[in-house]
Amino acid sequence: MNLMDIQPVVQQIADAIAAVLKIEVEIANHQFIRVAGTGENKVGVLRKMEGDFVYQSAIRTGQPVIIENPGFEKVCERCTFYKNCSETGEICAPITYQNQAVGIIGLLAFDSEQRMRLFENTDGILTFLNKMAELLASKLHEHEMIKELTRSSEKMVKVINLVDQGIIVLNSIGTPLEMNIKAELLLGIKERGKYPAQIINLFLDLVEQTDTLNHTFTLENNNKERTLFITKTKIAIVGQYPEYLISIQDVNDIQNLAEKATEEHKRPFQQIIGVSSKINEVKEYAFKVSQSNSTVLIQGESGTGKEEFAKAIHNASFRKDKPFVTVNCGAIPGNLLESELFGYEKGAFTGANDKGRIGKFELANKGSIFLDEIGEMPALLQVKLLRVLQEREIEHLGGNGPIAVDVRVIAATNKDLQQMVKDGKFREDLYFRLNVIPITIPPLRSRKEDIVALSEYFISEFNNTFHSKVLGLDKGVKEIVLNYPWKGNVRELKNFIEYLFNFIDSGWITLEEHEELIIRKLEIKKTDYYINPPSFSLVKMEEELIRKALNYVKEHNLNVEDASKLLEIGRATLFRKINKYQIDT
Structure with a gap:
């Protein structure tokens, strides 16, 4: 709030007052810089004033000051021009804006004629000065309002240009009032105000439709078609006309x-390692399953990753921010499983917590519960689980009434539940309730592509855990792992890789160096696999080492030049041999 911000306007007002009153005018801001002046004072505009004690008094008191004897009154005593003032009279008044003095307006006489005009009607002059001070304050207010509106407008322009949609404000006759950069790009507008006929017709069609609109529009631009989705909403009525x-x-x-968004939702399944078409089909199917609320039964051999799939289904679902609770039905004794699942009241049985305890179903409320090894569940509990699935409510052990629960049930088993139903070991009605959406995870031996991918993943994982620098499996070891039956599936493969890391901390895992370790762990005989006689060709050995070094630097995001350090040869030598063996880098 500074009168200097509106200096041209202040000068115009000063000139107008001087022309009417035939008296010189001086207007200063709160820092006593002359903002406007007439007559001799005009040359001092925009300069700091000297001898401003009269103005200081007016600003300090907030009251007008009348000086009838300039240079000789008490207020003039500290002034540089004391007893030597060129003025013959002065009346000044403070300019106030928002209860704060922002400047001063003074009427000055420099001769007897001006002095007579100044003092012949002092009350009238004071009233006039106060009105002029109010006028100046109102001009300052207008300026501040315009500045604020400009700032708001600039902010709005920046905001709508940040929006990743085209934004246009149309008046009632289809003329654009505002348009962001995105809208110009989408509509192919090269110059604001110059719109192709197709765009003009679009704007007219949009305003002629009276209701809120959502529709598609095909735009032809430079012989290319672009389909746009357009929405229209009435936002204001200016006068009688809408915008x-x-x-x-x-x-x-x-x-x-x-x-x-779909890819983001699928992220939990991307953490399940596998490149085979079989596992990818299961992951895609499981993702679709995750978007519903139906009960899931995951079947597969031990170690195939049933729990990993259950977690992924939960984490890709709308329940992902709620609890995921795991219960291994085969690891908890039958007499304790009921209280573990459904909770109990105090005193329900000997040794019970004296405050009672909620069960896993209540802990999983609004989330998911994973019932692993469901085939191990005792017959009595099968009945109770059936009721939970049917009624969506549980009852505490020793309790008196049902408790509603909102839980998605994901069950898993490595047993043949259908056969168990035939053998009378599993309830048929529960089986059908659980098997709403069946998922079968294929064994590792049926998807050999995943064996190598999983091996590489586990090697990377254990390199971090063991602080090792193992490069991977060589061709001979890969042949063994690819043809091994892996009855324990992914779990057994992971354990095998971890076993090797306890004895190997760097380099490649090879049959030449680690055959005994591999045979001992996998319990196989040398006759179970075919080993090519070792090659003693220096040329082949050199090429293989170069390839291994290049693979290593590639996997560790290093440069090709770093391979020369690993091989302990010069950079130029390495590139010459790469060309010799026609190795892609």
Whole structure:
């Protein structure tokens, strides 16, 4: 709030007052810089004033000051021009804005004629000065309001340009009042105000439709078609005329966004390692399953990753921010499993907690419960679980009434439940309740592509755990792991890799060096696999070492030059041999 911000306007007002009153005018800001002046004072505009004690008094008291004898009154005593003042009279008044003095307006006489005009009607002059002070304050207010509106407008322009949609404000006759950069790009507008006929017709069509609008529009631009999704909303009525907010999106952008959102939802399944078509089909199927609330039964051999799939289903679902509770039905004695699942009241049985305890189903409320090894569940509990699935409520052991629960049930087993139903070991009605959405995870031996991918993943994982530098499996070891039956599936493979890391801390895992370790762990005989006679060709050995070094630096995001250090040869020598053996880098 500074009168200097509106200096041209202040000068115009000063000139007008001087022309009417035939008296010189001086206007200063709160820092006593002359903002405007007439007559001799005009040359001092924009300069710091000297001898401003009269103005200081007016600003300090907030009251007008009348000086009838300039240079000789008490207020003039500290002034540089004391007893030597060129003025013959002075009346000044403070300019106040928002209860704060922002400046001073003074009327000055320099001769007897001006003095007579100044003092012939002092009350009238004071009233006039106060009105002029109010006028100046109102001009300052206008300036501040315009500044604020400009700032708001600039902010709004920046905001709408940050929006990843085309934004247009149309008036009632289809003229754009506002338009962001995205809208110009989507509509192919090269210059604001110059719109192709197709765009003008679009704007007219949009305002002629009276209701809120959502529709697609195909735009031809440079012999290319672009399909846009357009929405229209009435946002204001100016006078009798409405204004409309138009938002525009490229349909391709919407589709890409939807695909990205889907990929983000699929992220939990990307953490399940596997590259085979079989496992990818299961992951895609399980993702679709995750978007519903139905009960899931995951079947597969021991160690295939049933719990990993259960976690992924939960983490990809709308329940992902709620609890995921795991219960191994085969690891808890039958007499304790009921209280573990459903909870109990105090005093329900000998040794019970004196405050009672909630069960796993209540802990999983609003989330998911994973019932692993469901085939081990005792017959009595099968009945109670059936009731939970049917009624969506549980009852504490020793309790008197049902408790509603909202839980998604994901069960898993490595047993043939259908055969167990035939043998009378598993309830048929429970089986059907659990088997709403069946998922079968194929064994590792049926998806050999995943054996290598999992091996590489576990090697990377154990390199971090053991602080080792193992490069991987060589061709001979890969042949063994690919043809081994892996009855324990992924779990057994992981244990095998961890076993090797206890004896190997760097380099490649090879049959030449680690055959005994591998045979001992996998319990196989040398006759169970075919070993090619070792090659003693120096050329082949050199090529193989170079390839291994290059693979290593590639996997560790290093440069090709780093391979020369590993091989202890010069950089130029390495590149010459790469060309010799025609190795892709």
